[in-house]
Amino acid sequence: MIASFEASMSQLSIHRVGNKLQDEFYILSDEPMGITDEVLNKLLMQYFLSAFEKVNEVYHFMHSSELNLNDMFHFAGEIFNDQARFHEVSQQITKYLYDSTNHPKIKSGELYVALFKDVQLEGELLDAIGIFKSENKETYLKVFPDKGGFNLEYEENGINIHKLDKGCLIFNADKAEGYKVLVIDQTNRSNEAVYWKDDFLKLKIRNDSFNQTINTLSIYKNFVTQKIDEEFELSKADKIDLLNKSMKYFKDNDTFDMDEFTGEVLGNPQAIESFKTYKQQYEQDYETEIASTFDISDAAVKKQGKVYKSVLKLDHNFHIYIHGDKKLIEKGFDDDKAMNYYKVYFKEEA
Known part of the structure; x- marks a missing residue:
């Protein structure tokens, strides 16, 4: 989504955030970092920005009653309005993240707050505030010449610049509307990790064609895989067929046209009404409106095609990939073997 070949980093502050539920504390640096080494600067730019080049979803800050009451929206506005207060506000952001750390399994780590110039987003060069948190550390080996051969050293608790744990660009x-925000959370695999986007940043997805397409496909997939069983008796093959049609x-x-889509894909009036209710x-x-018509984002x-499963798994013996006409596969039950079976019709082997 972004392009950073013209970007530069004008300010950087580093702090540390502990987990208050583990009796850990936060540590605030007194001054911002002065990066004079060009190689280090390039490595930091790669670490901070490269992961966002493949991020398509744009978010906005939100609040249930008044946007100005969103803390991160407020902090971002203070920096954009007066960059001289950058380091002071970065300390306030660190304290706020510490207060948002409300699960005992959330890892402590370093918090980087950076100010960038000329980051390209949607064809426009913009100033951006970057907030990044490193949680996972790795051990690195260093090989170097020594006495006609080589020797080894290691460094523990290093940071892999190709693996950004958490980050956002404001x-x-x-x-x-709440600024344009991109967000990354590579450790969002369980309930304790949602604090980054939901508790700390408080974001809602922007309602453009990309997100309308993503949301509609996601809602339909969840409807077919989780909800439709409550009202209709469908086999897994039937569900795969419904996903393939969509x-x-x-x-x-x-x-996209809602009436046209539901008519072509679902067909059944009861199923159509059930999906619209869902x-x-x-x-x-x-608190997100899905339009009845919108331009489809290729x-x-x-992206959604990668998570739409068309594989029918049968015990541990067979996987059937269903891509075409569902009428060419039939399900039955063999009384003699007391087992289910599928019958597949085809003209020739590939």
């Missing part, structure tokens, strides 16, 4: 654009619709069309509940729960379809 761009000085769309302030009235993906085909999004690949074949430039514009969609409305999602909109209420996440990038979003490609």
Whole structure:
């Protein structure tokens, strides 16, 4: 999503955030970092920004009652309005993250707050505030010549610059909507990790064509895999067929139309009504409106295609990949063997 070949880092402050539930504390640096080494500066730029080059989702800060009450929106505004206060505000951000650390399993780590110039987002060069947290440390080996041969040293608790644990970029654009924000959370694998995006940043996804496409495909996938069983009796093959139909619709069309989509993909009036009700509940729960019509994003379809499963797993013996006409596969039960079976029709082997 971003391009950083013209970007530069004008300020950097480093602090440390512990876990208050583990009786750990935060440590604030007295002064910002002065980076004079060009190689170190390039390594930091790579560490901070390279992971965002593949991030497509744009978020906005949000608050249930008043946007100005979102702490991170407030801090970002203070820095953009007066860059001389950068280090002071970075300390306030560190304290706020510490207060947001509300699960005993959240790891302590260093917090980097950086100010960038000329980061390109959606064709526009913008100032951006970067907030990054390193939680996972690694051990590195160093090989060097020694007495006609080689020797080894190691360094513990090093940081892999190719693995950014957590980060966000806040761009000085769309302030009235809550600024443009990109976010990364590589350790978001369990409930304790959602604090970064939900508790600390408090973000909502921007409602553009990319996110409309992502959300609609995600809602439909969850409906088919989790909800539809409550009202209809469907085999796994039937569910895969419904998922394949939806993906085909999004690949074949430039514009999404809710009535057209549900008619082509679901067909059954009861199933259509059930899906629309499910969609409305999602909109209420996440305070996000999904439009009835919108332009389909090819990038979003490609991304969601990776998580749409078309594999029918049968015990530990067979995997059937279903990509085409579901009518060419039949399910039955063999009374003699007391086992289910699938019958597959085809013209020739590939």
